[in-house]
Amino acid sequence: MFIIRQTNTLKLTVTALLTAIAITIPMVMPIRVLIEPASFTLASHVPIFFAMFFSPAIAVAVSLGSAVGFLLAGFPIVVTMRAMSHVVFALIGALYLKGRREDVLSSPLKSQLFSFSIAIVHALAEVLVVSVFFFGLVSGADYQDGFFYAVFLLVGVGTVIHSMVDFFLAQLIWKSLGRRMTQMAQKV
Template identity: 50%
Template structure:
């Protein structure tokens, strides 16, 4: 990797890390119904990092998890934030191999939906693991896990992806 490109990636990683840590604390639009939480824009730094490289995505995801922890969110939500490592790294690796995906509207939409489903599965699994050690009744949690966390995550993820893609394409035009 060329030194200039490496420095640019490190700079983007630092900026996106700072934003990922701050969003859980300062974003005014958020809805928290543990284990579900919807903070508008919380995935935007992650998606932007994913468009840059897999290592930037992994670093920003870890920082985002730290941000949710420092903001005082319930630990199950911090676990959900950490579960982003799965879809974030898979998405970044896919985009590294097929960068043209985000250029075509149809392929980008399909990519967004598939990523949203993987994202939701990761978060539901994080919740199931968390609640399996707490002794909660899974029948009571079915609605929360599969509707609020599962379906809600797909919608939230897809909205944040579109926001991030719009920002990424705008910045790329300026560069």
Template identity: 50%
Template sequence: MNSSMYRNLTITALLMALAIMIPIMMPLKVVIPPASYTLASHVPIFLAMFLSRKSAACVVIGSTLGFFVAGFPLVIVMRAASHIFFALLGAWYLKNHMEVLSNAFSFVTFNFVCAIIHAIGEVVACLLFYTTTTLPNIDLMYVVFVLVGGGTIVHSMVDGYISLYIYKAIPKSIIE
């Protein structure tokens, strides 16, 4: 292994640790199953996307584990696991288009597309969960499509911008 590989492994491990700890320790979270909003829970995933697909996949696993260990309902843990789709697609795109992180308009578009993919993954996770278990006494369409789908788009975009701000604040010698 060369020093670049050790650096990426170390950064990935640190991002995984953050992804595990955020759902456990973050005091700012709203949980209305199947909807949940934990501030900055996607930040380690976005930062890993900026690094590589392997990092993104590992951090999604860490995040899913964090939501499980924190005792969130199974439907929310499934939503966390669905992050693999937007994380891998985003990392795949960034592999050849890192300039997106330097151009404001391009990042808005990238972040919005990631948020849409993210929301679709979470809505599908909820629908799979609720079609294979007993349905709770909720307005499923409103909760799944508005609270989870719409809320995920907003939450994802906010976390995307937090991640970009952190990424730009890191000295380039550390991340390149």
């Protein structure tokens, strides 16, 4: 006889809902810019950040779901692999937030510092992925622009900005839902 605890059911439900949103966003979001190797899909990181507010396991699962969404949406393989690299920043960020979430989210300064720091980790992971394609270590990409423009500016700096905007959106949604989200996250 199996007994399912409420927290496990809640964790599974939250993971499933955020993963479904993460898969759907790249497939349906009308605001997206694709300048290979960079792509910017509005709110594509929001479910990942939201998952980070819950737990590292949920953050990793939602990140993987996001990569599936980019694959199903027909994005180039380099963009899909960049989405796969989100596991890195999601895990690091979620581990940092564990036990510190309310402290970070309630302070504008700490929130911005966290957002910028995790955006740097996010950008470094994506730059690493794109560099593998840029230097031809993996075939399938032919970039006419130089490394500085295509990889450092478009992907690196662009990712930092995009990540911080999406973190702000996730934080705004989290705060607008108020105490209920905090209570639910404590149960997960």
